[in-house]
Amino acid sequence: MKHLLKLGDLSREEIISILDLADTLKDENKKGITHHRLKGKTLGMIFTKSSTRTRVSFEVGMYELGGNALFLSGRDIQLGRGEPICDTARVLSRYLDGIMIRTFDQSDVEDLAKFGSIPIVNGLTDYAHPCQVLADLQTIREHKGKLEGLKFCFVGDGNNMANSLIVGCLKVGMEVAIACPENYKPDPEIMKWAEATGRFTCTPDIPAAAKDADVLYTDVWASMGQEDEAAIRRAAFAGYQINDDVMAVAKPDAMVLHCLPAHREEEITAKVFEEHAGEIFDEAENRLHAQKAVLCMVMEG
Numbered sequence: 036m037k038h039l040l041k042l043g044d045l046s047r048e049e050i051i052s053i054l055d056l057a058d059t060l061k062d063e064n065k066k067g068i069t070h071h072r073l074k075g076k077t078l079g080m081i082f083t084k085s086s087t088r089t090r091v092s093f094e095v096g097m098y099e100l101g102g103n104a105l106f107l108s109g110r111d112i113q114l115g116r117g118e119p120i121c122d123t124a125r126v127l128s129r130y131l132d133g134i135m136i137r138t139f140d141q142s143d144v145e146d147l148a149k150f151g152s153i154p155i156v157n158g159l160t161d162y163a164h165p166c167q168v169l170a171d172l173q174t175i176r177e178h179k180g181k182l183e184g185l186k187f188c189f190v191g192d193g194n195n196m197a198n199s200l201i202v203g204c205l206k207v208g209m210e211v212a213i214a215c216p217e218n219y220k221p222d223p224e225i226m227k228w229a230e231a232t233g234r235f236t237c238t239p240d241i242p243a244a245a246k247d248a249d250v251l252y253t254d255v256w257a258s259m260g261q262e263d264e265a266a267i268r269r270a271a272f273a274g275y276q277i278n279d280d281v282m283a284v285a286k287p288d289a290m291v292l293h294c295l296p297a298h299r300e301e302e303i304t305a306k307v308f309e310e311h312a313g314e315i316f317d318e319a320e321n322r323l324h325a326q327k328a329v330l331c332m333v334m335e336g
């Protein structure tokens with residue numbers, strides 16, 4: 036594994052080995068054991084969108100692995116003034132040992148990998164959020180003791196999170212049900228691939244999707260870059276919420292996850308959020324451990 040551009044590029048075995056390493060790193064972190072596996076290496080972190088979790092967890096992760104992280108705001112580097120990706124990739128490859136990028140177009144992430152000569156990690160695009168889903172799978176396995184055979188239900192926008200969750204959950208043997216409005220379905224190519232597994236459904240019917248779910252997941256109705264559509268989206272997504280009615284049809288021990296940030300009383304009620312805050316903040320913590328595993332996989336000699 037040289038890059039992490041999207042989960043579709045990884046095999047089931049590669050995903051499981053990242054999760055296994057993430058568990059080991061988490062255990063060592065709790066015991067205060069450190070291994071400087073990336074000593075002397077520098078990760079560049081390009082952000083053209085906001086971030087709390089991704090920025091902090093990658094920076095702390097590199098520090099804990101004995102390396103260094105460099106925050107490169109899209110507003111400050113020449114990329115933001117139109118320097119092409121192909122040149123940025125070739126220049127940064129001469130200084131850095133890896134790049135994590137959060138941006139709009141998936142093609143920009145793919146181009147960084149194409150033109151650069153160092154590992155590239157996707158820290159969120161409009162299409163995918165693979166690092167989040169690795170942390171999500173780690174959290175699910177931690178709480179449920181397994182992944183295979185569980186029913187996963189996502190309620191809301193067929194966005195970057197839905198796309199990556201579909202791929203990640205299906206690859207590790209889960210059943211996936213998406214509840215979304217007709218005009219906000221996940222990526223058509225991903226849907227086609229998912230349907231071929233025979234373990235995937237996509238419906239506007241929330242109770243049907245949530246029935247007997249082991250894991251319920253939701254995300255904001257308007258993602259970064261869609262702020263102008265917020266009012267239209269509020270109307271389109273009304274009712275696409277994880278609330279007591281949805282919890283009532285899921286399994287009694289269903290867990291609830293949210294990638295955060297959360298908009299209470301939109302995609303999730305404050306009540307359900309707080310009842311499942313332990314799981315949701317374990318999930319946020321696991322960004323650190325899962326990404327340290329990814330960094331080791333792509334950047335270690």
Ligand code: CP
Binds near residue numbers: 090295296
């Ligand atoms: N979930 C997530 O990626 O959070 P940030 O936008 O804060 O990085």
Ligand code: NVA
Binds near residue numbers: 159259
């Ligand atoms: N779908 C959200 C996820 C944030 C982590 C967004 O892209 O803004």
